[in-house]
Amino acid sequence: MVDHPERITEHFEAAWNAHDMVAFGALFHPDATFVNRFAMYWRGIDQIVAGHRFIHETIYSDSVLRVDPADIDWVGEDAAILHFWTRLTAGAAHPAGPHVADTLILAIATRRDGDWRVQAAENVTLADPTTGKDILRAS
Template sequence: MIVHPEDFVPAFVAAWMARDGTALADLFVADADFVNVVGIWWEDGDAIAKAHSYALESFFARSRLVSGRVKIRVMGDVALIHARMRLSGQLAPDGTEAQARTTILSFVLHRDAECWHAVAAQNTDVVPGAETHLSTDGKLSPRDYRA
């Protein structure tokens, strides 16, 4: 149970590190939305649990998620959280370990009579040295237009 918004990110990381997709989904309301780094959009807790359970038991089975900077903005019964995360230990399709990467997870939380739950999440990869993506022949590549 999340009593304070600042408890949310540590609980998310703990569920990830426990490889528990159900515990991770339990941080969300039943009809929550979660958009991952490649734009897959899960629209309820069951889908969030299923997707994360699969990932945490396979290509994220040896991963390590560490939170960095966290910014929380509370607006009455709603809180917006931005959390920089460092992910290492992801397995590549060939079974080798991929390089570490940084993401920013954004969460919208709502407080009910007892606690806070996430109603939405968005995960965005940080691409150093880029300011946008360019689509060419159906493939995205990071681009920087600055001189």
């Protein structure tokens, strides 16, 4: 159970790094949506978990994710917009080999029955707009 939206990022990082898709899925409402960094659109927790389970069993099985604290904009007592940066370090399991990618996640978190979860999220890769080449932000 997440008691405040700012804690979602801590749980997101912990679930990713443990490759624990049960814990990862618990961060989302059952009817949530997720757009990954390659524009794959998943509706519902089953699709979100299945999409992430696949990559955690394959290309991201040895990945590590660092998640920065969220910048939060409150929409009301039970809704907040979160923007948070991630740094993905992919390992040898990735077809491109070990590399690093930065992404920015936009998430809408809502509170239902006292529990904060993600209702919608979109993940975008930081890239040079003139070349499309991934870039890393200063950190």
